[in-house]
Amino acid sequence: MEKPAKPGQQVLVALRRMIADGTIKPGDRIAEIPTAEALGVSRMPVRTALRALEHEGLVVKLGARGYTPRTMDAAAIAGAIEVRGVLEGLAARRVADRGLTLAEAADLEAILAEGDALFAKGHLVDSDLDGFYRYNIAFHDLLIVASGNPSIALALGRNNHLPFASAAALALDWDDLEGEYHHLLKAHDEHRAVFAAIRAGDADQAEQLMRDHAAVAIANRRAFRMLDAER
């Protein structure tokens, strides 16, 4: 059973891609009719998608003349990452405060073990980057869910679609596996440290570590991958 690929979702991810990879640059007008024709659908799903993208903050309304991608300079990206760090920091704090259930602890340990396995052999191969990508998302998502505060996920919803700002947007240099090894291992170690703080019930520490963890994403980035899939 492949994806029947509902037109609406299709348009949404298509536009996200185009904005992310620069097919549509800030300043370019996005009008409904040309976009609809280009994608081979009616204006309706395009309208829906543009409204959604506006809510996500990826585009801004251009008066009555359509939309345009939001300009994302370095400061804006840093700001988005900062917001993510603060929100995920809150999640970590909450989890440390309330303590992990047995099931959550087991899940988290299993996820971290995946990470251990990636680095166990001392170097990375191509497929490991994909593995880390999934491991990373799993770790972050689990903490947010375990926080028991759905508003955190809601508030993150906007930022998670911004390029570079999502935990799913890894800063990966596919040509420098050696350098990435240390970079990603550091991230993994930080995950472990957060986990330790949570187990110790040290909420302040857990929050601070999580914030710092997000902050490093601001510094080291050269390439990125977008999260295409919907939640």
Place this chain on the structure above:
Amino acid sequence: MEKPAKPGQQVLVALRRMIADGTIKPGDRIAEIPTAEALGVSRMPVRTALRALEHEGLVVKLGARGYTPRTMDAAAIAGAIEVRGVLEGLAARRVADRGLTLAEAADLEAILAEGDALFAKGHLVDSDLDGFYRYNIAFHDLLIVASGNPSIALALGRNNHLPFASAAALALDWDDLEGEYHHLLKAHDEHRAVFAAIRAGDADQAEQLMRDHAAVAIANRRAFRMLDAER
């Protein structure tokens, strides 16, 4: 010139009101056709509004059978307020870090002076509650804007529409002006304290104070006002 009152916006605020005041309760189905007929418009603006409300987190999709208001129990409200506190705390931190411009300092001082004026006579009258309402929003909004991080406002966008969670949702007891005097004065003093920390450049302190300021909203609430106006 009054508001021509565009149908779309009209429907959006109408639905918000109905959800806020309990006309539509969690569990009730919100279908497009009956809603459209009840409001005297076509299904289209209703559809748009429901999508928007879903993004705001006020309603959840009920499979293919319409929407229903999101259940907001005490824990959910507390969670939303917690998120707001953390985000506004970040804003305060940023402002303290970068320092206020002369214009911002003057604006902020002017806003706080409004607050001073409200409490100067030692008691409150009815119209003062409205005055505080506006003063409070002005203070919070200015800090968020001055933070220079648009992502904060974006992330707050969702929470600000949730009843009880917005800075605009004051906990006011209109029959106990005496009690409210102390309650609101405390909030005002906290604003002053945040301002002082910002002037001193004490980012940690500014953030902590702002978080605590939000937290008190969790405890003291008996009635609330919704923010009807759009940004």
Place this chain on the structure above:
DNA sequence: TGCGGCTCTATTGGATCCAATAGAGCCATG
């Protein structure tokens, strides 16, 4: 030659119509 107003058109927002779909109820059967 510059500015203001007017018209004209491109484009969005809303209404109506049509198709796809999933939920509910019913019937048959084990």
Place this chain on the structure above:
DNA sequence: CATGGCTCTATTGGATCCAATAGAGCCGCA
């Protein structure tokens, strides 16, 4: 009598059509 499948219908999602509107360009006048 319970359970599984089938059909039927209620309801959303998409397409097309129509109206309102605001931006742009042009023309006239100072």
